[in-house]
Amino acid sequence: MRDADAVAERAAARVIATLRSAEATTLGLATGTTMAPLYARLVAAYRAGEISFRTACSFNLDEYAGVAPDSPGSFHAYMRKHLFAFTDIEPDRTHIPDGTARDITSEAARYEALIAAAGGIDLQLLGIGANGHIGFNEPGSDFASRTREVKLDEATRLGNAGNFPDSALAPERAITMGIATILEARSILLIATGREKAAAMAAAIDGPMSPACPASALRLHGDVHILCDEAAASALASRPGDGIRRRA
Ligand code: GLP
Numbered sequence: 001m002r003d004a005d006a007v008a009e010r011a012a013a014r015v016i017a018t019l020r021s022a023e024a025t026t027l028g029l030a031t032g033t034t035m036a037p038l039y040a041r042l043v044a045a046y047r048a049g050e051i052s053f054r055t056a057c058s059f060n061l062d063e064y065a066g067v068a069p070d071s072p073g074s075f076h077a078y079m080r081k082h083l084f085a086f087t088d089i090e091p092d093r094t095h096i097p098d099g100t101a102r103d104i105t106s107e108a109a110r111y112e113a114l115i116a117a118a119g120g121i122d123l124q125l126l127g128i129g130a131n132g133h134i135g136f137n138e139p140g141s142d143f144a145s146r147t148r149e150v151k152l153d154e155a156t157r158l159g160n161a162g163n164f165p166d167s168a169l170a171p172e173r174a175i176t177m178g179i180a181t182i183l184e185a186r187s188i189l190l191i192a193t194g195r196e197k198a199a200a201m202a203a204a205i206d207g208p209m210s211p212a213c214p215a216s217a218l219r220l221h222g223d224v225h226i227l228c229d230e231a232a233a234s235a236l237a238s239r240p241g242d243g244i245r246r247r248a
Contacts (some may be wrong), residue, residue: 012041028124124185136176145178
């Protein structure tokens with residue numbers, strides 16, 4: 001697709017259609033700069049009366065370990081700032097792993113149980129890290145991994161440092177849905193924009209299916225849509241038109 005705006009527009013249309021298609025929808029949400037224009041469009045659609053989140057439920061992919069929900073660098077804060085504060089989504093139906101949990105292993109199990117109790121995720125939104133990560137599943141993550149505590153790569157900590165005003169690096173650890181957890185979503189929508197994602201997209205789509213590129217695991221799923229702008233698609237072996245739609 002032409003640019004990041006076109007990607008956000010098409011992705012928003014997909015989320016809007018999903019929200020309208022059922023009485024209650026369970027969304028899997030992601031954070032990051034790529035997602036912000038998509039959320040802005042969802043807020044605009046809500047304000048225009050086109051959609052409501054009243055009966056929706058959400059599960060975020062990840063959160064930094066040791067970062068409190070009210071800390072500005074947290075993904076809790078990101079979600080409030082970009083989506084939750086401006087829509088009618090019920091706060092008690094939004095879920096984000098608790099990075100401050102004393103026992104992250106129990107928190108991870110609790111999170112998995114909550115997703116299961118909600119009947120699973122209908123549509124999982126995903127971005128991709130420049131190193132091919134999805135959620136915070138860094139290279140080397142097992143495709144069978146579930147929600148757990150992880151150590152972040154130096155490059156990821158550097159790339160996300162901007163959310164932590166006084167720090168050169170984002171926190172060292174996080175809690176993330178696992179790759180197997182992500183693959184259980186009924187449908188997945190991955191969006192990628194910018195040249196810095198080109199190598200990761202090429203590895204995910206054209207490279208070997210391997211934990212070296214966690215996003216390559218998405219090829220195991222039967223209902224994944226990938227939307228890239230031209231820059232993010234620039235290293236792909238083939239470029240089918242203005243969007244890429246492949247079945248696993
Ligand atoms: C983050 C998140 C991912 C996100 C990715 C890309 O750290 N944990 O869920 O998709 O890295 O982020 P960005 O869109 O800012 O490039």
